[in-house]
Amino acid sequence: MTDAKQQVHDAARRARVAAATLALTPRAAKDEALKAMADALVAASAEIIAANDKDVVAAREAGTGENVIDRLALDEGRIAAFADGVRDIAALPDPIGEVVRGSTLPNGLRLQQIRVPMGVIGMIYEGRPNVTADAAAICLKAGSAVLLRGSSSASESNTAIIKVMREALAGTSIPPDSIQQIAADDRASATHLMQARGLVDLVIPRGGAGLINAVVSESTVPVIETGVGNCHVYVDADADLDMALDIVINAKTQRNSVCNAAESLLVHKAVADTFLPRVVAALQKQGVTVHGDPSFCAIDGDVVPATDEDYATEYLSADISAKVVESLDDAVDHIRTFSSGHTEAIVTSSLAASRRFTMGVDSAAVMVNASTRFTDGGEFGFGAEIGISTQKLHARGPMGLPEMTTTTYVVTGSGHVR
Template identity: 85%
Template sequence: MKEQVHTAARRARIAAATLAVTPRAGKDAALQAMADALVDGTDAIVAANDLDVEAARAAGTGENVIDRLRLDPSRVAAFADGLRHIAALPDPVGEVVRGATLANGLRMQQIRVPMGVIGMIYEGRPNVTADAAGICLKAGSAVLLRGSSSAARSNATIIEIMRGALGEAGLPPDAIQMIPADDRSSATHLMQARGLVDLVIPRGGAGLIRAVVEESTVPVIETGVGNCHVYVDADADLDMALEIVLNSKTHRTSVCNAAESLLVHKAVADTFLPTVVAALQHAGVTIHGDESFCAVQADIVPATEDDYAAEYLSLDISARVVDSIDDAIDHIRTYSSGHTEAIVTSSLAASTRFTSGVDSAAVMVNASTRFTDGGEFGFGAEIGISTQKLHARGPMGLTEMTTTTYVVTGAGHVR
């Protein structure tokens, strides 16, 4: 398996050298061709996905995970449209980040260049296969895609279609390759292919991300587990707060930007708690609450420390009444995964205190946590949401998939 992974990486490096000098028009034409091919291949993709979903159900996989796995024609059309959106975005390669003429007359420019070969290790969600391939291609890099065995048929079909479109567009098909998922060692060999792979990005649950961070010898961008919070401030519009809480929690539960924790200021608790409890329970949400929440309804589950730290990815939410905005910030800094936090308030002072006090990749003011997304931010499809602080943080689009080179031009300068 090691030699199989390393052989793929060597082919990827050859392909990456071609992509690095491919002009925008060539990359955009390939992205459009990939999008068209995916739409034309919808029946084959959905048929392969049906087999993956059937196998997942037979294995007792939960419906929230199956929701991430499932594809239908509308979802295929959506990630094809994502590729077209990427094609329409400016090409980051060649962008001058900064430049200056130095005191000695040398002209210095910092220029964006492709990363090279990027490895993706991810779970479920076969749409990531198309998103990652498109972003890496536009950013001038080759990609090695190691999805989960649960989506193996879906991923194989999607990759086969995209590789065919790449070849027809005149670019090397080896810019997009699948790493087998039937052997766990393939992931290990990918993340330890130092010198062949330039960057590894894990995308999935806490266990996967932790394993890649701890075992990889290739640099890693850590994408995020999402224990996201909504804090309802003393100065909140409570009608607005109710809508934001419901959307953040119930719009789609199986994604990392869904809210998992609710904090309510004690000044509005008497008014807001009965309303939000009734609305959440009507939507099928199980509330894991503190004493104040448990006093509202007898069937609320008493919250534990584990609940406050949980990424449920289901119709569950932890809930607590806090004494102050500082109490809310302390709670978030204690339990948050650093993904997304939201405050509902009409107070500028409160919003400023909150946005400067929490330490997360994205902070929403009077908006749902569900907006932390590359597409919603206008980046096109995203490759993941980084919760670390080096190189990239938050939704990662094209720019985050590049690095920089310093180009220094002189006139016979010597030192």
């Protein structure tokens, strides 16, 4: 066994010991620990920002795009925001022990399906240090220990955040080994984490398509896919075009480097003549490059001709693909071909059209007359999320506390034998 593999396995074994304690820890103790973590993060803002500055400088020197640096950079406001997220999680109901369903069988046995912790969760994620705090807090509240393997681009930031949180736990009844960092200095550590079957119960990748595909392909530990967001906005023939314009601009430009930002615009041919000049001008005013079909290209010479690659791309930048469609069914077919299964939106005043669209697309979330930017655990009222699941087993959509648990059947009898 290599040193790197041994380090990962040793961390996982420590996490299993911590998880056994966490599983029996009452809500009050977990909430006290989360509040201590939040307070410590705010108190250590200067230390965390100093570490983060090293990551940002290194990223700029490496030629990293500003949209990626935006996800990496921290300031006092962002640290306060994710500390507030930790407090919000403390305020949420504890999912552990919740009865999912129950009944008394004809033979008198009492059957209950209850939520229990996953155990040890491995997080493999890219350069967003806020995920470090979010993941640690959600896993802890859900009764699981977490192994955090961030990217090398955020190594200094993640190290500082995890150090602060572990030190905060040392003053509580929660074992500090409930939160551990897996070194990000080489790819092997991620491989060892995702193949630590028997030591790690679940792996969650959070990042771009390359990361997620690698984890899904190489992991021997069960995986929940998250994050890739090729999200669409479809403007229907019966759309309120003022509303449609507001939704498109918000979905694309409110923050374009996140997974629930719109990456593709579809417009019904019946409203194209009126809507296309307005939306192209509005997007360009916001600095967005439109990659369009011939109908969009005819509106403005700065529109870039779109390819199938554009329609399949999660840009995470000030770019959007665009196409005029013949019908709602044509829009649904396009989305089913190119979507990543994250979020789709329809703008329409037709109840029949909205129903056909919501049933036709196959995605984790569907918005009717609302921006794709609302697909978020916080916006849904779940508190901070671990990610947006785009697969169909166990969890789909924003993954809050309930999605971070599994269940056990507890059967109570009075001497029953079969």
